[in-house]
Amino acid sequence: MRNAFHDELDAIGTTLLQMAGLVKVAMNDATTALLTVDLNCAEKVIAADDVIDEIQHELDARTINLMARQQPVASDLRTLVTSLRMSADLERMGDLAHHVAKQARMRYPNSAVPAELVPTITAMGLVADKIIDKLSSVMEHRDTVRALEIETDDDEMDKLHRDLIGILLADDWQHGIETAIDMTLLGRYYERFADHAVSISRRVYFLVTGEYSTN
Numbered sequence: 001m002r003n004a005f006h007d008e009l010d011a012i013g014t015t016l017l018q019m020a021g022l023v024k025v026a027m028n029d030a031t032t033a034l035l036t037v038d039l040n041c042a043e044k045v046i047a048a049d050d051v052i053d054e055i056q057h058e059l060d061a062r063t064i065n066l067m068a069r070q071q072p073v074a075s076d077l078r079t080l081v082t083s084l085r086m087s088a089d090l091e092r093m094g095d096l097a098h099h100v101a102k103q104a105r106m107r108y109p110n111s112a113v114p115a116e117l118v119p120t121i122t123a124m125g126l127v128a129d130k131i132i133d134k135l136s137s138v139m140e141h142r143d144t145v146r147a148l149e150i151e152t153d154d155d156e157m158d159k160l161h162r163d164l165i166g167i168l169l170a171d172d173w174q175h176g177i178e179t180a181i182d183m184t185l186l187g188r189y190y191e192r193f194a195d196h197a198v199s200i201s202r203r204v205y206f207l208v209t210g211e212y213s214t215n
Contacts (some may be wrong), residue, residue, distance in 0.1 A: 008162040019090040024132040026097035031125035033104040045101035052094035056087045082203045089196040098194045128156045131197045147201040157194040
């Protein structure tokens with residue numbers, strides 16, 4: 001019975017890693033769609049979000065069922081509760097990639113990103129990719145050192161977000177209110193993507209150490 005229980009725990013962990021992989025692809029493709037005005041790529045991300053949602057719903061049902069059947073205690077219960085929270089964060093990260101892709105689709109055949117902001121959005125996309133890569137490793141190996149590093153990566157994203165807002169508020173902004181709103185939303189999507197990664201990394205840190213990160 002215990003071996004079967006731990007096999008199910010392992011399967012839940014594997015599914016969380018699968019979700020993280022899908023989120024990585026979604027945000028990379030969403031950024032590509034945004035920067036290259038690729039409608040097909042945007043549509044692919046939008047459609048794929050349903051897959052991430054379905055995986056989350058199925059995973060949560062499995063997790064709750066396992067808790068009800070096995071009534072786990074101590075570290076096993078903590079693992080299952082943490083899994084529920086992590087799946088919710090990953091699903092939200094998928095939603096944020098979906099929002100980026102929808103922004104690209106909404107402005108097609110024009111670009112949603114003015115030329116002078118392409119470097120900033122490119123950098124935000126690269127940081128998002130670095131963060132989800134690191135997060136997958138943190139989840140798989142329960143790596144507390146790399147979990148703490150994600151907080152620093154989030155600082156990098158926050159700086160890019162502040163830089164973006166500074167450009168939008170500058171007196172020489174020439175692209176109007178509508179584009180400023182688009183860019184404000186896009187900046188927020190990337191910034192929140194990183195915040196959810198931090199939330200997951202903190203949960204892994206707590207899972208391993210029983211203590212909350214002080215970073």
